[in-house]
Amino acid sequence: MIWQIELIIYILLVASAVLALRVKDLLASVVVLSVYSFGSAFLFAVLGAVDVGFTEAVVGAGITGVLFLAALYHTTRKSKD
Amino acid sequence: MVQKSNSIIVALVSRFMVPFIQLFAMYVIAHGHYSPGGGFQGGALLGASILLLRLTVGEQPSNLVFHTRYGTQMSGFGVFIYAAVGVAAMIGGGLYLDYANLPIAGIEPAKLRSLGILFVEIGVGIGVMATMIAIFDDLARGHFHD
Numbered sequence: 001m002i003w004q005i006e007l008i009i010y011i012l013l014v015a016s017a018v019l020a021l022r023v024k025d026l027l028a029s030v031v032v033l034s035v036y037s038f039g040s041a042f043l044f045a046v047l048g049a050v051d052v053g054f055t056e057a058v059v060g061a062g063i064t065g066v067l068f069l070a071a072l073y074h075t076t077r078k079s080k081d
Numbered sequence: 082m083v084q085k086s087n088s089i090i091v092a093l094v095s096r097f098m099v100p101f102i103q104l105f106a107m108y109v110i111a112h113g114h115y116s117p118g119g120g121f122q123g124g125a126l127l128g129a130s131i132l133l134l135r136l137t138v139g140e141q142p143s144n145l146v147f148h149t150r151y152g153t154q155m156s157g158f159g160v161f162i163y164a165a166v167g168v169a170a171m172i173g174g175g176l177y178l179d180y181a182n183l184p185i186a187g188i189e190p191a192k193l194r195s196l197g198i199l200f201v202e203i204g205v206g207i208g209v210m211a212t213m214i215a216i217f218d219d220l221a222r223g224h225f226h227d
Contacts, residue, residue: 050117051117051118051119051122054117054118054122055121055122055125058122058125058126058129059125062125062126062129063125063128063129063132063213066129066132066136066217067216067217067220069136070217070220070221071220073221074223
């Protein structure tokens with residue numbers, strides 16, 4: 001395994017995790033969270049767990065983003081009170 | 082309900098992509114016992130392809146592919162296939178999910194194990210796909226239905 005690739009993936013993971021917490025818009029937060037899941041799928045694939053990486057790419061980056069989107073449709077941008 | 086996209090490019094590209102996603106999902110399910118992948122990943126891919134249609138072309142056209150009311154039934158059907166293969170092995174004289182004892186005549190036990198795990202993966206795939214779609218439909222409507 002190549003440590004440069006791992007370092008890049010770790011930096012991407014930490015940056016996207018912090019960004020998903022910091023960003024104001026919830027839709028952008030969901031998208032950044034999908035980027036985090038995709039980065040962790042890369043990390044699993046680099047570490048040799050191809051099956052876990054596949055599951056993470058399908059479920060983490062695909063399905064949970066869609067489910068978060070479906071939940072976001074029931075929220076409003078401004079709070080009532 | 083989630084409103085559909087207004088962009089014709091998004092609608093056309095996703096409609097073009099969906100058959101290829103489903104074909105890859107079939108490959109993942111059918112090759113689950115040789116290579117990475119299997120019933121869960123293939124079923125999640127199948128569910129994701131239907132969710133892509135739900136998000137881009139709207140609920141009515143995507144109901145032609147997988148109707149909203151079939152979500153819960155199909156997930157139960159997938160679990161039924163899984164359990165039926167296990168019970169069929171018990172009827173054949175073995176333990177639960179002991180594929181070598183499946184009551185199919187004329188196949189040697191090694192081939193029978195490969196065939197049995199394929200049936201189980203198909204059941205898991207159907208169950209996971211329908212559960213993903215059912216969760217999304219309930220979330221998008223905001224109340225339970227079936």
